[in-house]
Amino acid sequence: MTSLLPIILSGDNLGQRHRHLNSLVNKAVDSGVSFQDIEYLPEQGPVDRLFKIDFAGKLKHVEYIIRNLKDDDMLFVSRALKSSWLLNSREIINPKYLEDVLFPEMISPAVTKMRHWISLNLRDQAACQEFYQHYKEKEFRFAIKFLGHCQKGFILEEVPKILAKLSSHDFKVLCEKYPQVAKIYFDSLTTDEEVRSCYLQQENAFYNSVKCVLKSDSDMFLDIMEKYFNVNTFPRFSPLETDYILRYHKNRFTSKLELYVAHFLHIPTLAARLTVEECQEVVIQLARAKYLQHWFEYKVVEPFVKRLSPDKRAVFKKRVFVEKDIGKCVEEWPYATPKPPPPNDSNPHLFDEEKCEPIYGLEMEDFRYMLKKRKFCRYEGSRIATSVKTDLDRLFDEFRFIGFERALHDLGQRLVLAGSSERRRDIFLVLVSKSGGRNDAVAALLKLALRHQNEPPHIRASILRSLVKRANVWRLPADVWQNFLDFGHGLGFDGAPAEAECTEGLHAVVIRHLLSGECKNNVCAAFFKNFSPLAEYALTANERTLISRGLQDMLIAAAADSETTVTAERISQLQDIIDIYHVPVKAESPILEIVKNLALQDAKVAKPLLERFYKAGIGRRELFRVNLKFRCDQAACLNALRHDPSALDIAMLADIVTNSESRFDSFFCKLGVYFNQDEDFIVHLKSLLNENIISIKNTNCKTATLARSVARLWYNQFETELCKLDAAGDDQSKFAASLRACAHIARPRINLLQWGWGKAGVKAIATQAMRSRRVDRAGIIRLLASEKRTVRVAVALCIRSESELLLESLASAAKLHPVVALRTALSYFRHFGTNSNTKVWDCIKPLVSSVDLTSRERLRQLLVKTEWIPVSIKPDYCATLYLVMDKISNSISAQLLCDLCMMLPKIDEDIIENILLHLLQKTPIDADDIPLSLPAIFIRYLMLSKNNQNLDNRFAKIGRAFFERLDSLRSTGDKHIQARLEQIKKNLKYNAAFIDTKYELCPLVIERILAWIQTFMPKEEYFDNYAEIHLTMLYFKAVRQTMKQVPEVFLDLQKQKVECAEAVGFVFGRYIAKEVANLVSTFFDSIIELYAGALVNYLQDYRFRGTVTAKFFESVIKGLWEESVGLQRRLAVHVFKEHQHSINENARKEIQAVMEQDKDVHLIAFAVL
Structure with missing residues (x-):
């Protein structure tokens, strides 16, 4: 069996070597060799491992395939994943085994690749359902890839639960499988606010996605379109979609013809599919629709009109557009029209706090710039262009609905009387338009034109350009064509220099010549010029x-x-x-x-x-x-490698790799795997690259491509070559560092952790750590966290892998590298948001005070981005950061102070007192540093008193010193004192305290502040101020009384914001009416007018607009009217006059009708309103 290895591939190119390797595998399988016979044979190159993997794949040797999935080399992992039969092994391809056993022993890129491979190739319904259910809570974007391959019943049961999470692409995939998903989704838009919000954010994308349902369930698709089609943003259906609807669902078109023509269908396709009689009926029906008059015009329905024969066309146009003989018009849509679902009510509720802004030193005292801008706006408005019709436009309009013959007769007579060549040109252009491109009309036109062939060249060129565009003149009979050439004399149609440019005419000549099979040389020469x-x-x-x-x-x-x-x-x-x-x-x-x-x-x-x-x-x-x-980029080199490597210019390739920023990873990977190291062109390439490396000095040139290329090409010489570079000294240090950073792609694999970061370099160690296996990660993190240079990598790896060692690593970073600890903690908060571990703040809290932020502007900017910080730690975070930032930057500390003012009830009392004492003792640094620039925070602090003792303590610690400081500023003539008083008055209405029953002393705080104001602002001179403060006290009473009467509207303010505004507004109006009645009995009747002005201004300060404020104003006016008697009701009339446009139209009409019918205030209401 030893004859099988090592593998020596033969072939002139990469394709042949691929085929040779495949043939060796097939030959081994056919020979009956067992895998155990070759499994442990030594490997001399990566191709030997590829042979073993392919052989194991053919024999379905699971253990060896799994072993290669755990390999460090992604080449072998990718090769092992070609064993598609592995998907049928349920004991392996199941989420529990993968997550608990296999994935922890695979490097992270291999895990990512295998997950992607499974999502693309797994099709078993039961397995897909298992994967979906396992990942849907933690990794929905991965889980959704499996849902489309589950059983129909499960999909239809699961979809309603995840509608808000679906992207437009997910929606399309599911609809393609089961069209019922589209109905489920769109039906939910009326009931589910979260789904509706997601839909409206990408409305066009969902529209394009739901089109896939057209052919699978057309009726449902058209039902959706007829209900939710957005006529303002959605494009019309394509010609193919229009044709399909007319072919198979024409009844839907005929039942709602106006809607389909005006908004849905592609009009030219529609006109082509209908009969002539149907086209006429469509135009007449559209002309009758008064509700489409803004859209209906001749140009829109021209495709329908052009379906009529020329003789009938003129009569029909005259009937519809001139005589208006269309029958009875229809004023309103005869059926419901589509509209997108209404957006969610994004208006804040009545008790949302307004963010306070500090008082700034720069005042807008010089209005000259504003006056200049106002003048500029007036000037810009005067430049608005109005559409003025030209003589040609008016002539077109006059003959728009007149046939060619009559137009030729009438305009022929006008030609004789025309006083200028431009007017005659306009007449000919109208006749060209009326000819419709018909040969008989064009012949008559050219016959008339010959009588005027002495017109200036530019006039004749203009006429012929229009004629060529509208009529296919190259098809004219010979005699008519000759008339065309005669009229165009001197325009270069014969190739001679042209007296006036007429490109279209020359094109017509060339087309006619080419169709006849010949083209004169002089005409060709003129044609080539344009x-x-x-x-x-x-x-x-x-x-x-x-x-x-x-x-x-x-x-x-x-x-x-x-x-x-x-x-x-x-x-x-x-x-x-x-x-x-x-x-x-x-x-x-x-x-x-x-x-x-x-x-x-x-x-x-x-x-x-x-x-x-x-x-x-x-x-x-x-x-x-x-x-x-x-x-000579990577794609071209790979192409040469596949077909003919000898075509490569090795010297040019070496220069490009050395100097280019583009990667050649795939090329050098295949070169190193499938070609022998001793082949001539590889030896030559190595030699040239080594020479280029020697010539590289420590310059700014980028060497990443060269480093990545030689790391793959050197094979087992990597460490040797790296040692040579180290021995070369400082001249090669930069390239050596680049090479170290590429050590993870060298083959055979290098254990960089054994090298240590001193030899391997921090970047290489960081890369190795990020690619590490889950089972090794804890040890790697602890190792990295113990060194100052690598602690940043340890924390980053913890955040990326959501490791339990995050706090331990962050604590180590806080000791070794505090600035890194701060930066990485902020990155953590930004990444995880509300899911962040709040103990991370405990680790870095001391660093906020200990790290010197004076010279670290970028870090300061990151620290003050409080929107990243979880809500649970945000108050403490802002308070801690404020005391640090106030010593460095007033602008940044002012921003943090505003944030603290919004979160006051959640901040510890001792912390906020320290901040307020700091503000009272703070000495201004320069003219822009304004003392007590945010008095709102002091007022809100006092309003949060829980009992009398707590109130006395707060006034003793903070309140008395605050008002004394204000008195001091007022006595010295501080120019910002009025702005401070306005902010104090405005923030007496502190909703956070008003709706929380543990804060009962708000009226007492307001009375104390009112008593302080009386010391320098007499009531007689400043009645409006006192009235508005009393209105705030009445508002507090109204809120608390409503909480007792209808507590249910306060259970969920976001969902019942309109109901809450209605209830509070009505009680508030009644309290105001009682207060005014007392004032009238104490003072005089006309005090109602004074109070009305104060009340109008008080309501004007509400910054919210929309349904909530509209309902609140409406209810206040109704409460005033309900409680008032006789002429005292004129207060409600004055308030209604100023705020009637902020109220719902129906409510406005109702209130006005009631007022005008009241006998006591009838005349006042009539006069005022």
């Missing part, structure tokens, strides 16, 4: 064949005996002809010989032509060697 493939003209199939053949002959003849640049231009034009007319190029074609000769004469000129031929797949075999001179 060459065209002539594909833009309406040629018949026979004409296309003749034209393509004639153009080829013309271009080949022109290219044969010309200069290289001219030859290249002609060949490029010939390539256009080949592409457009789909001309097959055979091996004996003269084109290829011309290109070969051109490449020898001028390589630079020939290169783009060769690239284009290669991409088109033309002459690859014939131009094989020539192409290698210009296109």
Whole structure:
């Protein structure tokens, strides 16, 4: 049996060697050799292992295949996975065995490859169901690949549970298997908000995916389209889809004709499939639809009209578009029209807090820039263009619905009276349009034109250009064609210099000549100056064949005996002809010989032509060697290896590998596996690459491609060559480092962990660690975590593999490399989000204070991205970071302070007190550093008092010092004091405290603040401020009263936000009405107008818009109206006047009607509204 190994492959190219290896395997199988006889024979090269794997695969030797799946070399893993029979082995291909036994002993790239291989090839329904159920919770994107191959009942049972997780591609795959999935999905859009949100985010993708159902369940597909088709964004059906619907489901079209024509179907295809009578009926029915008037016009229905004969066409157009003789019009859609599902209500609920912004030093005091922009906007508005019709447009409109004969008669008379050549040109252009391309009409037109053949050349050229485009003039009879040439005299149709450009006319001459089999030299010369493939003209199939053949002959003849640049231009034009007319190029074609000769004469000129031929797949075999001179990338080299390695220019290849950034991994891998190391061209290539390595110095040139290539090519000489580079000293150190980083791809495999990072290099060790087996990972992580240079790799490996050693590695990193620990922890939070282990924060919390962040701007920017931080640790994180950042950057600390203000109830009281004391004691550094720039945080802190003692303590520690500091700033004339007061007043309405019953002292806090304000703002002068603060107290009372009366609306504020706004708004309105009644009895009746202004401003501060605020405003007004009596109801009228446009239209009409019918406020309501 020893004669079987070692394997020595023979053959001139890679393909022959592949076949030789396969024949050796088949021969061994046929000879009856047992696998045990060759299993342990020594291997002298990778091809020996490939032979064993293929032999084991043929004999279905499971143990050896499994052993190779566990190998470090992906070449052997990939070869072992060619044993597709392994999928039938349920004791191996099941998720439990794979995850618990096999995968832990495979390197991570092998695990990834095998998982992908299983997902592509596993088709057994029971096995697919097992894989899906095992992975669906943890790895849904992997699990979904198996669902489409499960049993129908299981799929239909499982789909409703995972609709929100399906991508448009998943949806398409499942629909192709079982169309019922489409119905399940679209039915859920009305009930499941999560599914609806996913659908609306990629609506067009789902539309394209559901089209696969058209032929498998057409009625269901059309039901979906008739309900959910988005007329604003979805494209019409394709011609093929339109044809299918009309062929098999025409009844759906006829039942909703207007919808299908206006939005669904491809109109030209539809017109072609209908009879003439049906086309007429379609146009009339569309004309009757008043609801389609914005869309309906002649251009839209022109394909239907053109189905009529010319004599009937004019009469029909006049009837529909001029006389409007279409019968009774229809005002509204006679059936429900499709519309996308409504988007989820994204409006926040009534108690969402508004994020406070600090007071900034830069004020907008200079309005000159704004005035300038306003003037610019006015100027821009004046430049809006309006569509002005030209004389030609008006002439077209006049004769749009008139037949050619009458138009010819009327316009012929106007020609005589026309005062300018431009007007006569317009008349001829209208006649060209009316001719419809009919030979008799064109003949009559040209006969008339001959009377005006002395018109200026540019006028005649304009007329003939339009005529060539609209009428196939090259098919005209000889006498009419002569008239065409006579009218075009002097325009270069005979090859002479043209007085005015008329390219289309010359093209018509060339087409007629080519169809007749001859083309004059002077005409060809003129044509080459402005060459065209002539594909833009309406040629018949026979004409296309003749034209393509004639153009080829013309271009080949022109290219044969010309200069290289001219030859290249002609060949490029010939390539256009080949592409457009789909001309097959055979091996004996003269084109290829011309290109070969051109490449020898001028390589630079020939290169783009060769690239284009290669991409088109033309002459690859014939131009094989020539192409290698210009296109020596990996694909070209592999192609040469497969067919003729002798075609490779080894010197050029060595230079490209040395200087290129493109990889040649696959090429050198196959070279090292299937070709002997002592073959001449390999020895030559090695020698040249080694010379290039010696010449490389420590420069900035990139050597990754060269390093990866020689690592594969050197085979068992890798370590020897690396030692030589190390001995060469500093000159080769950079390339040696690149080579070390590629050690994992060297063959035979190198145990880099035994080398240690000192010899192997950190990058190589990192790569080896990331590729490591799961069973070895714990030891590798601990080893890496013990060294400062590799601790970063240890933490990264923990995050990637979700290892339990993360905290241990992070603790080690915190000691060895604190900055790395911070960066990797932030990366961890960003990757895992809410699923993060909160103990990671405990590990890095001390580092936030101990690491010097002053000079690390990038790290500071990462630290303040608090959206990455899990909610559970975010308050503590922001508080800790704030005290550090405030010493470095005011802008960053201000951002963190705003975040803290939003999370105040979740922050420990001692921590927030330390921050507030720091703010009170802080001394401004410069003019932009404003003291107490966020007073909102102080107010909210006081509002969170839980009892009287806690309130007294908070005022003693923070509150008294805060107000004293404000008094000090006010007395010194600080220009920001008014902004601070506005923020204080606004934040007295603190919803987080209002809706939490453990905070009962909010009114007491507001009263204390009101008493402080009274010391410097008298009530008589600042009535609006006092009124708005009292409104906040009433709002608090309304919230608490509503919580007692209807507690159920507070159970889920997000789902019942409208109901909650309605309930609170109504109670709030009633409280306001009672307050106003007391004010009227205490002061005077006109105080209602003063209070109305304050109330309007108070409601104006609500930043939310949408259904929630609309319902809140509506309920406040209804509460005011309900509780008020007599003329006091005018308060509700004033509020309604200012906020009526924020209310739902139906509610607005209802409220206005009630007000106008009330006898007490009828006149006021009528006057105000």
